[in-house]
Amino acid sequence: MLIQQTSTSLIDTLGHRRQQLANLIDFPVILWSGSNSPRNFLANPFPFRASSHFLYFAGLPLSNAAIRLEDGKLELFIDDPSPSSALWHGEMPTREEIAQQIGADVARPMAELESWLEDAATLAVQDAATWTQQSQLLNRWVLPQSPPQGIDLELAKAIASLRLTHDEAALTELRKAAAVTVEAHKAGMAATPKAKLEAEVRAAMEGVIIAHNMTTSYNSIVTVHGEVLHNEQYHHPLQPGDLLLADVGAETETGWAGDVTRTWPVSGKFSSTQRDIYNVVLAAHDACIARIHPGVEYGDIHLLAATVIAEGLVELGILQGNPQDLVEMDAHALFFPHGIGHLLGLDVHDMEDLGDLAGYEEGRERSDRFGLSYLRLNRPLRPGMLVTIEPGFYQVPAILNDANIRSKYQNVVNWQRLSEFADVRGIRIEDDVLVTAEGSEVLTAALPNDADTIENLVGS
Amino acid sequence: MLIQQTSTSLIDTLGHRRQQLANLIDFPVILWSGSNSPRNFLANPFPFRASSHFLYFAGLPLSNAAIRLEDGKLELFIDDPSPSSALWHGEMPTREEIAQQIGADVARPMAELESWLEDAATLAVQDAATWTQQSQLLNRWVLPQSPPQGIDLELAKAIASLRLTHDEAALTELRKAAAVTVEAHKAGMAATPKAKLEAEVRAAMEGVIIAHNMTTSYNSIVTVHGEVLHNEQYHHPLQPGDLLLADVGAETETGWAGDVTRTWPVSGKFSSTQRDIYNVVLAAHDACIARIHPGVEYGDIHLLAATVIAEGLVELGILQGNPQDLVEMDAHALFFPHGIGHLLGLDVHDMEDLGDLAGYEEGRERSDRFGLSYLRLNRPLRPGMLVTIEPGFYQVPAILNDANIRSKYQNVVNWQRLSEFADVRGIRIEDDVLVTAEGSEVLTAALPNDADTIENLVGS
Numbered sequence: 018m019l020i021q022q023t024s025t026s027l028i029d030t031l032g033h034r035r036q037q038l039a040n041l042i043d044f045p046v047i048l049w050s051g052s053n054s055p056r057n058f059l060a061n062p063f064p065f066r067a068s069s070h071f072l073y074f075a076g077l078p079l080s081n082a083a084i085r086l087e088d089g090k091l092e093l094f095i096d097d098p099s100p101s102s103a104l105w106h107g108e109m110p111t112r113e114e115i116a117q118q119i120g121a122d123v124a125r126p127m128a129e130l131e132s133w134l135e136d137a138a139t140l141a142v143q144d145a146a147t148w149t150q151q152s153q154l155l156n157r158w159v160l161p162q163s164p165p166q167g168i169d170l171e172l173a174k175a176i177a178s179l180r181l182t183h184d185e186a187a188l189t190e191l192r193k194a195a196a197v198t199v200e201a202h203k204a205g206m207a208a209t210p211k212a213k214l215e216a217e218v219r220a221a222m223e224g225v226i227i228a229h230n231m232t233t234s235y236n237s238i239v240t241v242h243g244e245v246l247h248n249e250q251y252h253h254p255l256q257p258g259d260l261l262l263a264d265v266g267a268e269t270e271t272g273w274a275g276d277v278t279r280t281w282p283v284s285g286k287f288s289s290t291q292r293d294i295y296n297v298v299l300a301a302h303d304a305c306i307a308r309i310h311p312g313v314e315y316g317d318i319h320l321l322a323a324t325v326i327a328e329g330l331v332e333l334g335i336l337q338g339n340p341q342d343l344v345e346m347d348a349h350a351l352f353f354p355h356g357i358g359h360l361l362g363l364d365v366h367d368m369e370d371l372g373d374l375a376g377y378e379e380g381r382e383r384s385d386r387f388g389l390s391y392l393r394l395n396r397p398l399r400p401g402m403l404v405t406i407e408p409g410f411y412q413v414p415a416i417l418n419d420a421n422i423r424s425k426y427q428n429v430v431n432w433q434r435l436s437e438f439a440d441v442r443g444i445r446i447e448d449d450v451l452v453t454a455e456g457s458e459v460l461t462a463a464l465p466n467d468a469d470t471i472e473n474l475v476g477s
Numbered sequence: 478m479l480i481q482q483t484s485t486s487l488i489d490t491l492g493h494r495r496q497q498l499a500n501l502i503d504f505p506v507i508l509w510s511g512s513n514s515p516r517n518f519l520a521n522p523f524p525f526r527a528s529s530h531f532l533y534f535a536g537l538p539l540s541n542a543a544i545r546l547e548d549g550k551l552e553l554f555i556d557d558p559s560p561s562s563a564l565w566h567g568e569m570p571t572r573e574e575i576a577q578q579i580g581a582d583v584a585r586p587m588a589e590l591e592s593w594l595e596d597a598a599t600l601a602v603q604d605a606a607t608w609t610q611q612s613q614l615l616n617r618w619v620l621p622q623s624p625p626q627g628i629d630l631e632l633a634k635a636i637a638s639l640r641l642t643h644d645e646a647a648l649t650e651l652r653k654a655a656a657v658t659v660e661a662h663k664a665g666m667a668a669t670p671k672a673k674l675e676a677e678v679r680a681a682m683e684g685v686i687i688a689h690n691m692t693t694s695y696n697s698i699v700t701v702h703g704e705v706l707h708n709e710q711y712h713h714p715l716q717p718g719d720l721l722l723a724d725v726g727a728e729t730e731t732g733w734a735g736d737v738t739r740t741w742p743v744s745g746k747f748s749s750t751q752r753d754i755y756n757v758v759l760a761a762h763d764a765c766i767a768r769i770h771p772g773v774e775y776g777d778i779h780l781l782a783a784t785v786i787a788e789g790l791v792e793l794g795i796l797q798g799n800p801q802d803l804v805e806m807d808a809h810a811l812f813f814p815h816g817i818g819h820l821l822g823l824d825v826h827d828m829e830d831l832g833d834l835a836g837y838e839e840g841r842e843r844s845d846r847f848g849l850s851y852l853r854l855n856r857p858l859r860p861g862m863l864v865t866i867e868p869g870f871y872q873v874p875a876i877l878n879d880a881n882i883r884s885k886y887q888n889v890v891n892w893q894r895l896s897e898f899a900d901v902r903g904i905r906i907e908d909d910v911l912v913t914a915e916g917s918e919v920l921t922a923a924l925p926n927d928a929d930t931i932e933n934l935v936g937s
Contacts, residue, residue, distance in 0.1 A: 063514060161515065
């Protein structure tokens with residue numbers, strides 16, 4: 018747990034968030050923080066992660082706590098540290114000290130929570146001990162895998178509308194996460210010439226994050242098999258002709274996430290085929306960021322990426338036809354099968370615990386189109402939203418070797434020409450982009466992404 | 478998931494373990510592997526950790542799988558990878574390939590498991606999705622926090638008796654874990670002179686573990702406040718007069734753990750008071766290891782540590798009286814309040830998910846004595862057991878400032894003299910020791926622990 022100086026700005030921030038919530042709903046809210054999830058036995062848990070909704074309104078990663086919000090007031094429920102906990106965990110702040118730190122109006126022991134439940138809405142926390150407690154106390158099922166209903170759904174919509182755009186305090190944390198994420202990627206590039214395994218590059222990157230007393234905001238992807246989109250294996254040896262794809266992000270102590278991908282040549286030099294495709298992906302990345310502006314539909318930014326990738330692949334002779342037509346028939350998705358990005362905040366896919374409630378404008382639903390079904394965000398952009406922009410190019414065997422797909426796209430892919438790009442298995446370039454009144458600000462801009470500078474950072 | 482060459486020795490090892498189990502019980506057994514525990518949302522889980530009991534008999538960290546053991550036969554239940562999983566997770570081995578790798582007699586899809594449950598015993602897995610499934614399928618509560626009953630208890634006792642001593646395959650893995658753990662500690666010492674924060678030393682240590690494609694076997698302790706026994710904060714600055722206590726261990730890809738503690742001076746030089754106490758702890762450590770031998774009671778080794786610490790503290794003028802008498806009145810526990818160690822294997826506190834069933838010889842129970850209640854192992858030693866030996870000295874404010882304790886030990890502590898040792902907040906020295914037919918073998922012996930060599934490794 019963090020023991021910080023009492024910060025007026027934290028208290029003000031939390032008060033403002035509560036007041037905004039009170040403007041949207043007229044029932045009390047109880048948010049649980051969560052407890053440790055056991056790993057192989059109860060006393061050996063995974064590192065504690067507080068619920069994101071709790072963090073948004075309580076500001077500190079307290080465990081085994083709850084807050085009650087009503088009419089802008091904050092009530093804290095947490096137990097004072099036990100005498101034996103001082104032996105194992107040291108001097109911990111008391112309930113009153115924590116209450117003071119976060120500006121709580123009242124602080125009570127957890128046992129009193131059951132007297133304050135009437136008509137309260139809540140959102141499910143991920144760990145079983147907590148959702149069991151939520152369900153028992155509220156006498157209804159509160160399950161992380163079930164969509165919220167009734168007042169819980171009203172609460173989810175209200176919180177989503179607040180968390181959709183970031184206040185200054187949030188941005189301060191998100192900038193810290195971005196800065197450490199940038200340093201981690203630079204360390205990964207610098208470590209590559211001496212590394213023999215993916216795991217060694219991962220170690221250099223996560224080492225930077227750990228050294229800043231942060232954690233990874235998701236399980237790192239550091240792989241020479243970038244065509245495996247969620248590759249969580251790190252045992253492959255690095256070969257001179259390989260591209261290394263690293264999708265690694267830092268999370269601050271209070272839970273705010275960074276999320277960046279870079280792809281670099283293990284040898285320090287892109288082959289000409291690798292450089293050609295890299296520049297197609299980079300062109301899509303740059304075009305998308307240039308298009309970000311309040312009012313612009315994020316779905317259109319996805320289609321822009323698709324179009325730029327289709328254009329580039331036509332120019333390289335891999336695709337054949339008119340780029341707009343190719344996008345309409347989802348030919349780009351043969352090589353770019355995922356969405357252009359997602360919301361970023363306290364969660365790396367922000368508020369994905371609420372399903373598509375935050376990502377999709379009310380009334381919209383996921384498309385079943387091959388090229389659009391993985392799009393996680395479908396809303397007009399607004400100032401204060403933070404999104405990722407992460408176009409990619411992949412040669413996924415499960416797609417490109419599928420007989421139905423090959424026959425459907427028989428005439429638009431030059432398979433012979435494609436075979437010349439066999440050394441490009443997977444490329445992705447991802448940055449964290451804040452929507453501003455004027456357009457956008459790339460929070461991770463300190464990390465270069467042009468091919469020449471990347472080569473210099475890797476060295477040899 | 479690991480994709481290894483089919484290994485005859487893995488198949489033989491697993492077959493031997495099954496046969497040993499079949500010699501002890503006459504009912505079928507189903508062990509689930511477990512599934513991912515969600516972190517802040519379902520698609521962002523903690524790194525997967527398979528159940529230790531499953532790993533012991535299946536050898537591979539498969540997720541969403543189960544094995545059925547009966548009369549020495551092995552049936553594997555796992556689903557073939559779905560077509561969409563190839564997109565996200567790449568080409569995965571098929572059910573039949575996995576079955577071949579582990580020497581399964583039969584392999585079936587998970588859906589068929591429900592036809593093979595009759596009269597089967599099981600043990601609870603830690604993640605909620607799995608224990609829910611276990612409970613539903615077996616139509617009885619199977620909960621990680623509830624002690625096993627009936628045939629489940631018989632199974633627990635049988636497995637505990639097998640896992641208590643390690644076979645050659647287990648020792649091969651445990652030696653790998655020990656070797657990487659040793660390297661991590663050396664890296665931590667080497668990183669200290671340039672580090673400003675505890676977190677930076679932690680990063681150097683965990684970086685070694687990640688680079689070897691291993692994980693930490695528990696949440697690392699890397700702190701200048703060693704007196705907080707389970708300190709999981711890493712934000713303190715390093716000051717030249719501080720001792721840094723690092724309790725960090727590596728876990729191999731198939732789940733076998735290392736667990737080592739070293740304490741070193743941030744400046745590279747122990748003060749004379751730090752060196753005096755360090756040598757008392759080291760003397761206890763060495764005496765305990767010298768005493769390890771088949772047939773010796775582990776509880777007696779704990780008492781030996783207590784006695785050597787009491788003797789050393791009498792010699793330094795901190796305690797007053799006859800060391801044996803001091804131990805009988807638990808005066809050593811003022812400064813050494815935990816047990817001398819525990820079993821080590823697939824879990825860092827091996828089989829602690831079974832409560833004291835593995836750690837305590839049948840018929841024995843935890844003592845309520847201040848100096849003995851935290852003892853996790855109370856059995857006569859046998860060849861093949863792996864235990865930690867981890868004496869320590871701590872000045873815990875919650876103990877030493879307790880009025881009742883102060884008054885009880887009024888006459889045996891020289892509080893004035895103790896105050897001269899204020900720069901010794903916490904010291905622990907921990908190694909992993911295998912009981913052999915001849916005595917013992919320290920698996921972590923490659924990591925020095927004498928004060929002079931430690932100083933050299935830290936440098937300045």
